[in-house]
Structure formats: C-alpha cells, structure tokens
Amino acid sequence: MTTYAVTGATGKLGRLVLDEMLQKAAPGEIVALARDPAVLADYAMKGVQVRQADYDDPASLEAALEGVDRVLLISGNAVGQRGRQHGNVIEAAKKAGAKYLAYTSILNARNSKLALAPEHKETEELLENSGLNHDVLRMPWYSDNYVGGLAPAIEAGAVYGASGQGRFSTASRADLAAGLAAALVSGKGGDIYELAGDHSWTMDDFARELSKHSGKDVKYVNQSEAEYATTLEGAGLPPPVAALLASTSYLAGEGQLYNDQRQLSALSGRPTTPIGETIRQALG
Numbered sequence: 001m002t003t004y005a006v007t008g009a010t011g012k013l014g015r016l017v018l019d020e021m022l023q024k025a026a027p028g029e030i031v032a033l034a035r036d037p038a039v040l041a042d043y044a045m046k047g048v049q050v051r052q053a054d055y056d057d058p059a060s061l062e063a064a065l066e067g068v069d070r071v072l073l074i075s076g077n078a079v080g081q082r083g084r085q086h087g088n089v090i091e092a093a094k095k096a097g098a099k100y101l102a103y104t105s106i107l108n109a110r111n112s113k114l115a116l117a118p119e120h121k122e123t124e125e126l127l128e129n130s131g132l133n134h135d136v137l138r139m140p141w142y143s144d145n146y147v148g149g150l151a152p153a154i155e156a157g158a159v160y161g162a163s164g165q166g167r168f169s170t171a172s173r174a175d176l177a178a179g180l181a182a183a184l185v186s187g188k189g190g191d192i193y194e195l196a197g198d199h200s201w202t203m204d205d206f207a208r209e210l211s212k213h214s215g216k217d218v219k220y221v222n223q224s225e226a227e228y229a230t231t232l233e234g235a236g237l238p239p240p241v242a243a244l245l246a247s248t249s250y251l252a253g254e255g256q257l258y259n260d261q262r263q264l265s266a267l268s269g270r271p272t273t274p275i276g277e278t279i280r281q282a283l284g
C-alpha cells in the first residue's frame with residue numbers, strides 16, 4: 001500500500017485534487033493535511049485520513065506526514081512567508097522518510113519577472129538542495145481567476161487589462177488538479193513540468209468569448225499598467241492587490257504567462273478546458 005499526502009487540502013485546488021485522488025487510490029491511502037481538520041469532515045466521512053498540520057508548525061507537519069510515501073505540496077497563500085513555510089514541509093517530508101514530493105510552482109519560475117515568482121524559485125531551490133526525490137509542477141494562472149465577477153463587465157460592455165496582445169496559457173483548477181493527482185501517483189522525480197493549458201488566448205479573445213456566451217457586446221480595453229491599477233482599485237480591490245494584478249497583466253503582455261508545451265494535458269491524459277468553456281460554465 002502506498003500512502004499519498006496532499007497539503008493545502010482545504011483550499012479550492014486541494015479539494016479538487018482530493019476528488020481526483022479518490023478516483024486513483026483507496027480513501028484510506030489518502031492523507032489530507034488541514035490546519036483545521038473539521039473543515040474536511042466530508043472527506044473524513046469518505047475514509048480519507050484527515051490530519052492536522054500547519055506550515056508554520058514543523059512538529060505538526062512531521063506528525064502528519066508520518067508513514068506517508070508520496071507528498072503533494074500545494075503552495076500556501078501567505079505571500080512573504082512561503083519560502084520558510086514550504087521549507088518546513090520539505091524538511092518534515094524528509095524526516096518522515098517520504099520517497100517523493102511534488103511541488104506546485106509557477107510557470108517559468110526560475111526566469112519569471114512576476115512578483116509572485118521569487119518564493120516559488122526559492123522553494124524549487126530548497127527542494128533541489130534537499131536531496132528529496134521530487135518533481136516541480138509549475139502552474140499557469142487559473143482560468144477561474146478571470147470568470148469570478150463577469151456581470152459588471154457584461155453590464156459595462158468592457159473588460160480591462162494591460163496585457164495588449166499578450167497570450168495567457170491558463171488552465172482551470174479542475175484541469176490542474178487532474179495533472180497534480182497524476183504526478184502524485186505516478187511522478188518519478190527529476191522533472192520540471194510547465195503545466196500550461198492547451199489553448200492560449202489574448203484579452204481580445206476573452207472579450208469575444210464573453211460576448212458570444214453572454215449575448216452582449218463586450219470589448220477589451222487596453223490600459224497602461226498604472227491606469228489598470230486605478231481601474232482595479234475603483235472596482236474595490238485594495239491598492240497592493242490592484243498593483244500586483246496590474247503588474248501581472250502588464251507582464252503577460254511580455255509573454256510571462258504564455259507557454260505552448262501542452263504538458264498539462266500530456267500529464268493528466270485529458271485536454272484542458274478552453275477559456276470559452278470556462279466562461280460558459282461560469283455564466284451558467
């Protein structure tokens with residue numbers, strides 16, 4: 001029997017990974033790590049082993065990973081703390097004698113200009129120096145990020161960004177979960193995957209798809225990075241978040257969120273979901 005652990009299992013991606021894992025392994029072989037195990041009561045009911053662990057508490061991680069063979073480390077969301085936190089998980093996996101660890105990084109982590117990349121690069125380096133057998137699973141932006149609040153865009157007939165004709169190789173969380181579960185079960189170690197979606201798109205493409213599926217004419221309005229940050233603040237985002245998203249959009253215009261290798265569908269064994277389909281699903 002092989003035991004598989006998933007960290008960040010309470011998150012939106014983590015839950016989808018647990019669902020994929022339940023198709024691939026017996027529930028008792030799956031260990032879900034949660035800061036608050038009560039949150040995963042539904043999975044415990046299915047027979048998944050839910051264990052308490054906090055990225056900030058090395059002892060909790062060591063106890064939770066005891067007897068685990070293979071670990072999926074889903075990156076945390078405490079920006080600025082993550083290098084240290086992920087290091088705690090890597091050390092605990094080593095101490096527990098895990099044979100394999102896969103880590104969810106960011107596209108092109110070593111050379112990316114994105115503000116979120118340095119902590120992923122740091123974690124990749126920690127892994128490289130750990131001696132632990134591992135794969136790096138570099139994730140694109142989620143397609144889901146773009147379909148959260150479509151009603152105001154449809155109402156205004158406009159979507160905004162600073163990416164010009166830059167292409168986004170996004171994938172849905174569900175697509176990514178299938179790839180991550182495949183790696184957790186079958187990854188051999190020594191590989192760096194760029195898990196981009198099969199189909200890339202520009203913001204003009206996005207606006208066309210939104211028009212098609214909403215029945216309303218929606219245009220893409222390209223702004224400077226500073227103008228777009230102001231637009232996002234006007235929509236209610238806190239200034240640091242607006243600045244991060246505007247910078248990301250601008251850098252997408254330089255190709256920082258583009259990758260055409262189609263490694264996600266190769267890993268998961270199924271095509272990724274085109275952005276138009278994600279929009280269609282979001283509009284219900």
Ligand SMILES: NC(=O)c1ccc[n+]([C@@H]2O[C@H](COP(=O)([O-])OP(=O)(O)OC[C@H]3O[C@@H](n4cnc5c(N)ncnc54)[C@H](OP(=O)(O)O)[C@@H]3O)[C@@H](O)[C@H]2O)c1
Pocket residue numbers: 007008009010011012013014034035036053054055056074075076077078085104139140141142145
């Ligand atoms: N590619 C993208 O577009 C994109 C977008 C957003 C995020 N991400 C990255 O991908 C990760 C997963 O995405 P998601 O959508 O599932 O995010 P999410 O829903 O915010 O989930 C984050 C997960 O990290 C866990 N976590 C945070 N701090 C922790 C700690 N100190 N100890 C243990 N667990 C901790 C959370 O646990 P709790 O339930 O206890 O809070 C939760 O399970 C994110 O954390 C982030 O690193 C990628």
